[in-house]
Amino acid sequence: xxxxxxxxxxxxxxxxxxxxxxxxxxxxxxxxxxxxxxxxxxxxxxxxxxxxxxxxxxxxxxxxxxxxxxxxxxxxxxxxxxxxxxxxxxxxxxxxxxxxxxxxxxxxxxxxxxxxxxxxxxxxxxxxxxxxxxxxxxxxxxxxxxxxxxxxxxxxxxxxxxxxxxxxxxxxxxxxxxxxxxxxxxxxxxxxxxxxxxxxxxxxxxxxxxxxxxxxxxxxxxxxxxxxxxxxxxxxxxxxxxxxxxxxxxxxxxxxxxxxxxxxxxxxxxxxxxxxxxxxxxxxxxxxxxxxxxxxxxxxxxxxxxxxxxxxxxxxxxxxxxxxxxxxxxxxxxxxxxxxxxxxxxxxxxxxxxxxxxxxxxxxxxxxxxxxxxxxxxxxxxxxxxxxxxxxxxxxxxxxxxxxxxxxxxxxxxxxxxxxxxxxxxxxxxxxxxxxxxxxxxxxxxxxxxxxxxxxxxxxxxxxxxx
Amino acid sequence: xxxxxxxxxxxxxxxxxxxxxxxxxxxxxxxxxxxxxxxxxxxxxxxxxxxxxxxxxxxxxxxxxxxxxxxxxxxxxxxxxxxxxxxxxxxxxxxxxxxxxxxxxxxxxxxxxxxxxxxxxxxxxxxxxxxxxxxxxxxxxxxxxxxxxxxxxxxxxxxxxxxxxxxxxxxxxxxxxxxxxxxxxxxxxxxxxxxxxxxxxxxxxxxxxxxxxxxxxxxxxxxxxxxxxxxxxxxxxxxxxxxxxxxxxxxxxxxxxxxxxxxxxxxxxxxxxxxxxxxxxxxxxxxxxxxxxxxxxxxxxxxxxxxxxxxxxxxxxxxxxxxxxxxxxxxxxxxxxxxxxxxxxxxxxxxxxxxxxxxxxxxxxxxxxxxxxxxxxxxxxxxxxxxxxxxxxxxxxxxxxxxxxxxxxxxxxxxxxxxxxxxxxxxxxxxxxxxxxxxxxxxxxxxxxxxxxxxxxxxxxxxxxxxxxxxxxxxxxxxxxxxxxxxxxxxxxxxxxxxxxxxxxxxxxxx
Numbered sequence: 009x010x011x012x013x014x015x016x017x018x019x020x021x022x023x024x025x026x027x028x029x030x031x032x033x034x035x036x037x038x039x040x041x042x043x044x045x046x047x048x049x050x051x052x053x054x055x056x057x058x059x060x061x062x063x064x065x066x067x068x069x070x071x072x073x074x075x076x077x078x079x080x081x082x083x084x085x086x087x088x089x090x091x092x093x094x095x096x097x098x099x100x101x102x103x104x105x106x107x108x109x110x111x112x113x114x115x116x117x118x119x120x121x122x123x124x125x126x127x128x129x130x131x132x133x134x135x136x137x138x139x140x141x142x143x144x145x146x147x148x149x150x151x152x153x154x155x156x157x158x159x160x161x162x163x164x165x166x167x168x169x170x171x172x173x174x175x176x177x178x179x180x181x182x183x184x185x186x187x188x189x190x191x192x193x194x195x196x197x198x199x200x201x202x203x204x205x206x207x208x209x210x211x212x213x214x215x216x217x218x219x220x221x222x223x224x225x226x227x228x229x230x231x232x233x234x235x236x237x238x239x240x241x242x243x244x245x246x247x248x249x250x251x252x253x254x255x256x257x258x259x260x261x262x263x264x265x266x267x268x269x270x271x272x273x274x275x276x277x278x279x280x281x282x283x284x285x286x287x288x289x290x291x292x293x294x295x296x297x298x299x300x301x302x303x304x305x306x307x308x309x310x311x312x313x314x315x316x317x318x319x320x321x322x323x324x325x326x327x328x329x330x331x332x333x334x335x336x337x338x339x340x341x342x343x344x345x346x347x348x349x350x351x352x353x354x355x356x357x358x359x360x361x362x363x364x365x366x367x368x369x370x371x372x373x374x375x376x377x378x379x380x381x382x383x384x385x386x387x388x389x390x391x392x393x394x395x396x397x398x399x400x401x402x403x404x405x406x407x408x409x410x411x412x413x414x415x416x417x418x419x420x421x422x423x424x425x426x427x428x429x430x431x432x433x434x435x436x437x438x439x440x441x442x443x444x445x446x447x448x449x450x451x452x453x454x455x456x457x458x459x460x461x462x463x464x465x466x467x468x469x470x471x472x473x474x475x
Numbered sequence: 476x477x478x479x480x481x482x483x484x485x486x487x488x489x490x491x492x493x494x495x496x497x498x499x500x501x502x503x504x505x506x507x508x509x510x511x512x513x514x515x516x517x518x519x520x521x522x523x524x525x526x527x528x529x530x531x532x533x534x535x536x537x538x539x540x541x542x543x544x545x546x547x548x549x550x551x552x553x554x555x556x557x558x559x560x561x562x563x564x565x566x567x568x569x570x571x572x573x574x575x576x577x578x579x580x581x582x583x584x585x586x587x588x589x590x591x592x593x594x595x596x597x598x599x600x601x602x603x604x605x606x607x608x609x610x611x612x613x614x615x616x617x618x619x620x621x622x623x624x625x626x627x628x629x630x631x632x633x634x635x636x637x638x639x640x641x642x643x644x645x646x647x648x649x650x651x652x653x654x655x656x657x658x659x660x661x662x663x664x665x666x667x668x669x670x671x672x673x674x675x676x677x678x679x680x681x682x683x684x685x686x687x688x689x690x691x692x693x694x695x696x697x698x699x700x701x702x703x704x705x706x707x708x709x710x711x712x713x714x715x716x717x718x719x720x721x722x723x724x725x726x727x728x729x730x731x732x733x734x735x736x737x738x739x740x741x742x743x744x745x746x747x748x749x750x751x752x753x754x755x756x757x758x759x760x761x762x763x764x765x766x767x768x769x770x771x772x773x774x775x776x777x778x779x780x781x782x783x784x785x786x787x788x789x790x791x792x793x794x795x796x797x798x799x800x801x802x803x804x805x806x807x808x809x810x811x812x813x814x815x816x817x818x819x820x821x822x823x824x825x826x827x828x829x830x831x832x833x834x835x836x837x838x839x840x841x842x843x844x845x846x847x848x849x850x851x852x853x854x855x856x857x858x859x860x861x862x863x864x865x866x867x868x869x870x871x872x873x874x875x876x877x878x879x880x881x882x883x884x885x886x887x888x889x890x891x892x893x894x895x896x897x898x899x900x901x902x903x904x905x906x907x908x909x910x911x912x913x914x915x916x917x918x919x920x921x922x923x924x925x926x927x928x929x930x931x932x933x934x935x936x937x938x939x940x941x942x943x944x945x946x947x948x949x950x951x952x953x954x955x956x957x958x959x960x961x962x963x964x965x966x967x968x969x970x971x972x973x974x975x976x977x978x979x980x981x982x983x984x985x986x
Contacts, residue, residue, distance in 0.1 A: 167756075168809070171757055171806065172806075172807075173806055175806060176807070177805070178756060178757070178806060178809070179756075179805070179812070180756040180757075180811065183594070183595070188597075193595050193598055198842050270685060309686075311686065312686040313685045313689055314689075315689060347644075349644050349645055357524075357525075357754075358596070359596070359597050365646075365656075365689075368646070368692070368693060368696045369643075369645055369661075370646075370659045370660050370667075370671075370696060370699050370700040370703075371661045371662065371667060371670065372644055372645075373693070373697055374670040374697075375670060425686055426682070426686075428679065430679060431679075470694050470697060471690060474690065474693075
């Protein structure tokens with residue numbers, strides 16, 4: 009493939025291509041999902057399923073009430089921990105029940121791009137509203153989203169925009185807006201940060217209506233010179249000027265590349281995608297459509313090269329094995345996500361989670377194995393033990409009674425990395441546990457024990473961590 | 476696209492904050508000499524994440540009126556400041572450090588930074604972790620590079636104890652190297668041991684693809700966990716710290732674990748602990764107070780443990796942060812990103828005191844930030860050379876160029892060490908120059924000699940004798956401070972006499 013062909017559409021739409029698209033655009037998938045995707049054409053599946061507009065979901069409820077519209081005040085504050093958990097469970101359910109929509113992956117993308125930390129913002133209503141904003145613009149216009157984020161209450165709190173006033177500017181948001189959210193480091197000066205901070209002054213939050221508002225006495229109405237332009241700029245002007253710079257589309261496409269392809273950007277690909285982004289005036293839908301169908305996205309360089317995020321790992325298991333989604337189990341997922349260093353709504357800092365190799369340490373690696381073991385062994389919470397019914401799961405494969413083919417089918421579905429023959433032999437030996445191939449049957453008395461060993465061994469392979 | 480092109484593009488992409496873990500980058504490959512490890516010394520690094528407000532940490536009493544004019548709300552009351560010297564005090568939350576200072580176990584290294592300060596958290600953190608120039612992108616950590624020199628047979632013959640330990644669950648770029656991440660990271664030795672139980676490592680070579688690189692990386696992480704979990708637990712069980720670390724919060728717990736492991740006999744040369752939360756753009760006072768209190772209390776307990784348990788000779792502790800903060804406070808009762816800041820060095824065998832001058836609040840950079848006096852890599856060079864006993868050439872290989880070391884450590888002759896004897900007598904230009912009030916004069920002796928180092932004024936009148944004794948062959952750093960003398964601005968000469976060797980150089984005092 010020549011460099012000019014990176015964005016060309018793939019010519020073969022087969023099971024490998026379908027599994028790759030599903031593994032990168034959804035939080036886990038089943039064999040039925042692969043079959044469904046292949047029953048459509050590539051264009052039809054990507055444009056009319058993955059990228060289709062979806063209705064907005066109903067808000068989370070705690071104890072029968074919609075807490076997301078309750079004012080932020082000290083009386084309500086006593087409920088905030090419960091409301092925060094209810095928000096976490098709500099979002100996990102959103103991911104588990106996402107259908108074929110790419111939207112939830114993009115909500116994650118934006119929340120790890122325009123970063124806030126719940127532990128800093130401390131108001132679950134604002135975190136919900138920000139999450140809702142990301143969902144509304146998940147596949148939409150990035151310029152509009154950036155403007156909305158700039159005056160979003162959670163962001164105003166997190167990066168001190170609500171304390172940025174004419175008499176005492178606070179540079180925090182202005183710096184991160186450029187460094188991390190839009191144009192990238194090296195494309196602006198310290199003076200541009202100071203000038204942008206002045207243009208971003210005047211915004212405050214109404215804790216009763218849960219909205220932000222413009223307080224003109226706090227706004228610096230003087231002339232600003234920003235990225236070479238001069239005028240009495242406000243926040244929308246600042247965002248507009250930033251998006252006229254070529255570096256902005258490239259910065260955003262590099263970020264998309266790192267999330268959906270590989271953590272070391274291929275600059276040729278990034279530049280070509282940035283042209284599409286600019287040509288479509290920063291509307292995301294056509295950009296993602298091109299990305300998901302592109303030859304380089306589907307190349308062997310990219311397939312199986314991404315280290316799963318903790319949330320991808322955790323939620324995929326729930327989806328694949330059909331484990332319960334009640335709040336007790338979702339709370340287990342929540343605590344595990346924390347152990348694996350991806351506590352939902354609490355990234356480590358304003359850069360967000362860096363991902364890929366940063367997910368893996370000598371502690372988080374064994375913790376992942378510990379989790380995958382636990383969903384096979386069973387997790388006891390209160391009087392209920394949550395576990396995978398391995399025999400039923402095995403029988404969902406048409407090859408369940410033919411050991412060699414069964415190992416082939418299961419590994420293809422669960423492991424995106426091309427598995428060596430030695431690995432498959434090892435897994436087959438684990439499954440048979442000394443018995444002969446022709447003796448294998450899921451109806452054997454030992455089948456459950458053997459399947460449990462097999463699935464634990466499979467998910468302990470380092471290859472399983474790759475997507 | 477080939478891997479090489481990827482990396483090329485990566486380096487060319489000026490718009491990216493790059494902090495890539497342990498990629499083997501051939502461009503940096505050099506043949507390694509087979510050298511000794513760490514001479515038994517241990518360096519404990521403490522990262523203060525977020526950019527510590529140096530000015531409210533170490534307060535210039537000699538410029539107190541300017542200080543309060545820049546910090547009308549955030550100023551520390553003069554009568555609350557814990558005085559270290561007449562000119563320099565520390566935040567009241569650091570009171571636990573005062574006895575250490577008085578006992579000669581604490582050094583404040585003033586004004587540490589680097590040319591063309593970057594004010595991004597992430598870029599500046601990368602610069603500190605990789606020891607790169609402000610405009611260069613390096614992909615391995617300075618400690619990672621040191622460790623590959625100290626353990627040249629790794630990974631073929633892995634050492635019996637971990638090369639580095641990080642308390643925490645996310646591996647730091649500090650330990651990235653061409654051979655992958657070199658640190659074992661965990662929160663707690665017991666739970667780490669439980670966790671690792673049952674993991675197996677394998678040696679199948681992964682395919683030569685991008686995805687294969689990632690698989691190789693995963694296997695290395697698994698192998699490190701398996702190899703070291705038992706020895707870490709064994710040493711932690713054996714060690715028995717006596718001090719109470721509870722006032723240090725979870726950070727105190729980190730240092731307690733490190734004390735545990737050192738006392739248990741773990742021979743790991745580098746540890747990293749992290750205290751997060753220094754990005755105080757708003758309502759700084761309480762946050763900063765809490766953080767500094769945890770730091771001060773923990774350092775106090777840690778040093779006391781090391782002394783009581785008999786390990787104080789081996790260990791020094793060094794704090795660092797990506798930048799200091801703006802001298803003028805902002806309107807949110809906080810401070811924005813700044814430039815140079817002080818570092819703390821704690822240990823028994825250090826040259827204790829205030830090293831360098833208070834920040835000059837009347838002479839700030841264009842951005843209104845403190846200018847740097849010392850490059851942070853001078854401090855690293857000092858640790859590598861004077862603590863770990865590396866040669867000048869080895870230090871240069873780790874830090875990419877020569878950095879003048881600073882007289883921060885007491886140099887103890889260790890007979891077991893293979894000492895590097897200079898080829899000739901040399902007298903180097905003093906640093907900094909021009910200077911006020913202190914400067915360092917470096918010289919090398921190739922043979923045992925009677926040495927004098929004296930300072931003269933332009934009229935040839937002797938103003939100071941810095942050295943007047945027999946000395947072993949080796950490299951020396953002599954510090955000259957005008958504090959003890961009545962000297963005016965102008966040209967001075969310093970002269971080294973050692974045996975038949977005589978050399979004179981000029982230096983300028985600029986008040």
